[in-house]
Amino acid sequence: MISAARITGTGSYLPEKILTNKEMEQFLDTSDDWIYSRSGIRQRHIAAEGEFTCDLAEVAAREAIKSAGRRETDIDLIVVATTTADQVFPSTACLLQNRLGIHGCPAFDVQAVCAGFLYAMDVAYRYISTGASRCALVVGAETFSRILNWEDRSTCVLFGDGAGAVLVEAADTPGILSSHIHADGTYKDLLCVPVGVSTAYQQLLNGEAYTEMQGKEVFRWAVSALGDAVVEVLESNGIHQSEIDWLVPHQANIRIIKAIAKRLELSMDRVVVTIDQHGNTSAASVPLAFDVAVRDGRIKTGDKVIFEAFGGGFTWGSMLVQI
Ligand code: UT7
Numbered sequence: 001m002i003s004a005a006r007i008t009g010t011g012s013y014l015p016e017k018i019l020t021n022k023e024m025e026q027f028l029d030t031s032d033d034w035i036y037s038r039s040g041i042r043q044r045h046i047a048a049e050g051e052f053t054c055d056l057a058e059v060a061a062r063e064a065i066k067s068a069g070r071r072e073t074d075i076d077l078i079v080v081a082t083t084t085a086d087q088v089f090p091s092t093a094c095l096l097q098n099r100l101g102i103h104g105c106p107a108f109d110v111q112a113v114c115a116g117f118l119y120a121m122d123v124a125y126r127y128i129s130t131g132a133s134r135c136a137l138v139v140g141a142e143t144f145s146r147i148l149n150w151e152d153r154s155t156c157v158l159f160g161d162g163a164g165a166v167l168v169e170a171a172d173t174p175g176i177l178s179s180h181i182h183a184d185g186t187y188k189d190l191l192c193v194p195v196g197v198s199t200a201y202q203q204l205l206n207g208e209a210y211t212e213m214q215g216k217e218v219f220r221w222a223v224s225a226l227g228d229a230v231v232e233v234l235e236s237n238g239i240h241q242s243e244i245d246w247l248v249p250h251q252a253n254i255r256i257i258k259a260i261a262k263r264l265e266l267s268m269d270r271v272v273v274t275i276d277q278h279g280n281t282s283a284a285s286v287p288l289a290f291d292v293a294v295r296d297g298r299i300k301t302g303d304k305v306i307f308e309a310f311g312g313g314f315t316w317g318s319m320l321v322q323i
Contacts, residue, residue, distance in 0.1 A: 002131035005124070006175035007321060009070065009167035011063025012291035013056050014045040014278055021157070030153045036276075040254025044160025044279035047143045052086045054095045056163035057141035060287070061096060064165035070135065072100040075167075077133035078107035079123050081116030081140040081283035083312075084147060085109060088197055096139065113191075114250055114311025115181070116140055116283030117164070121307070121319055122179040124168045134170040139163060140283035147193050149210035158252070159211070160279035164287025174322060177304075178236050180229060181317035187221065190214045191312035222256050222310040227263045229308050229318035237320055239304075241265055246299050250309035251275035251285040260308065272298070282311065299323055 020043040021032035035041055047056065057080060065072060080093040087095070093107035112119040117140035124136035141163035148156040168176070191213045195203045203209060226249070234241055241264045249257045251274055261271045272293040274285075281288060286307050293299045303323045310316040 001129045003128055003134070003170040004172060004174035005128035005168050006171040007166050007323065008169045009064040009066070009068025010165070010287065010291040010294045011060040011065075011067060012162070012164040012288045013059035013063070014162045014288070015047045015051060015056065017046045017048055018043050019046050024157060028153050028156070030157055035157045039158060040257070040273070040275045041158065041279045042276045045162055046145045047161040053082055053084050053141045053143045054086045054092050054099065056143070056161065057092060057096050057139045057165070058099045060141065060163040060165035061100065061137055061139055064137065064167050068167040068169070070167060072102055074135045075100070075102055075137045076105045077124060077127055077136040078102070078105065079120040079136065079138050080109045081112065081120040082109055082142055083111060083113050083116065083282055084143045092141065112183070112311060112315040113313060114252060114280065114282045114285065115309040115313070115315035115317050116311065117286045118179070118307060118309045118317035118319060119181055119315065121168070121176070122181045122317065125176045125179050128168060128170050136168045137165065138168055139165040140285070140287045142282040142284050144280075144282050147209055147211050152210070154215060155211050155213050158280050160281050162278050162281035162284040162288050164284045164291055166287055166290070177320040177322060178233060179317070179319045180232050180236065181315070182225070182229070183313045183315045185313060187314045190221070191218050191314070219253065219256065221314060222252065223259045225314065225316045226256065226260050226308050226310050229316055230260060230264055230306055233306060233318040233320045243304055244306055245270065245303035246293065246305040247271045248286055248290045248293065248305055248307050250311075251278070251289055252280045252310070285309070
C-alpha cells in the first residue's frame with residue numbers, strides 16, 4: 001500500500017418535495033400503518049420535474065468538498081454510483097465534473113444499484129491506496145422515483161430520491177481499514193428493471209422501465225448476505241464487534257437493519273437510521289445516513305464505523321472506517 005485513505009468531508013441532499021405514506025393512501029391501496037410496520041418508512045423525497053440525478057449529486061458533492069475544506073480543483077478522481085443516470089452517456093460523473101469546473105481527472109459511474117456507494121468507495125480506496133489518486137470525490141445519487149411503477153404498491157412505497165457524497169483523501173494513517181464487495185448474478189431476476197437500452201429501447205422511451213422485486217426472497221437474502229458481510233469485515237481486521245462504535249447500514253428496511261444490528265450485538269442507539277425520513281434511496285442511502293450522523297455530532301473523530309449495503313444483482317458489500 002502506497003498511501004492510507006481517509007474520509008475528510010461529507011455532504012447530502014434531499015429534494016424539496018416530500019411524499020408521505022398518508023398521501024400515498026390517496027392514490028394507492030395501501031396504508032401508513034402497513035408501510036411503516038413492514039419497512040420503517042414514513043415518507044420519501046421526490047425530485048421535481050426537471051430536477052435530475054446530477055442536480056442532486058452536485059449539491060451533495062459541493063457540501064462534501066466544503067466540509068473537507070477543499071476546493072473543486074483539488075479533486076483528482078470522481079466516482080458516481082447511480083442506477084438512474086441523467087443520460088445514456090456521458091456518465092453522470094462527467095456531467096458532475098463539468099458542473100464543478102474540474103478538467104482532466106478520471107470521472108466515471110459505477111452501477112451496483114443499492115450497493116453502488118460501497119462499490120464506488122472500494123474503487124476510490126484502491127485508487128488512493130495505489131497512489132493513483134490523492135483526493136477522490138465519491139457520490140451516491142438517485143432519482144429512483146423515475147423507475148417505479150406508481151401503481152405497484154409492493155415496490156413504489158419503498159423507494160425515494162436523494163444524494164450523498166464523501167471526499168476520500170490520501171493520509172498518513174487509515175482511515176478506511178478494509179473494503180469488501182461481492183456480486184452474484186444468479187439472482188438477477190429477483191430485483192431488477194428488466195429492460196434497457198439494448199433490449200427494449202421503445203419501452204424506455206415510453207417510460208415503462210420499472211423496478212420489479214420479489215420482496216420476501218430479497219429480504220431473506222439481504223439479511224443473510226449482510227450478516228456475512230459484517231462478519232467478514234470484522235474478521236479481516238481481527239476486531240471484535242464490541243469495538244464498533246457505529247453501524248451505518250443501507251436504509252432499505254428497518255427489519256433488515258435490526259437483524260444486522262442483532263448479529264453484531266449492537267444496540268439500536270449505535271445504528272444510524274434515517275429510513276423513516278427518505279425510504280430507500282438506493283446508492284444514496286449510506287452516504288446520506290452517514291452525513292446526517294456526522295453533522296449532528298453522533299459520529300466523532302476516532303469512531304470505528306461499519307458501512308454495509310445490499311442491492312440488485314445481487315450486489316453487496318461492507319467497509320470498516322475509522323473516522
Ligand atoms: O435495497 C434493495 C434491497 N431491497 C430490500 O431489501 C427489500 C426487501 N424486502 C422487503 O423489505 C419486504 O419484503 C417488503 C417490505 C417489500 C414486504 O414486506 P413483507 O413482510 O415481505 O410483505 P409481503 O411481501 O409478504 O406482503 C404481505 C402482504 C401481501 O398481501 P397477501 O398476499 O398476504 O394478501 C401483499 O399483497 O402485503 C401486501 N402488500 C401491501 N399491502 C399494503 C404489499 N405491498 C403492500 C402495500 N400496502 N404497499
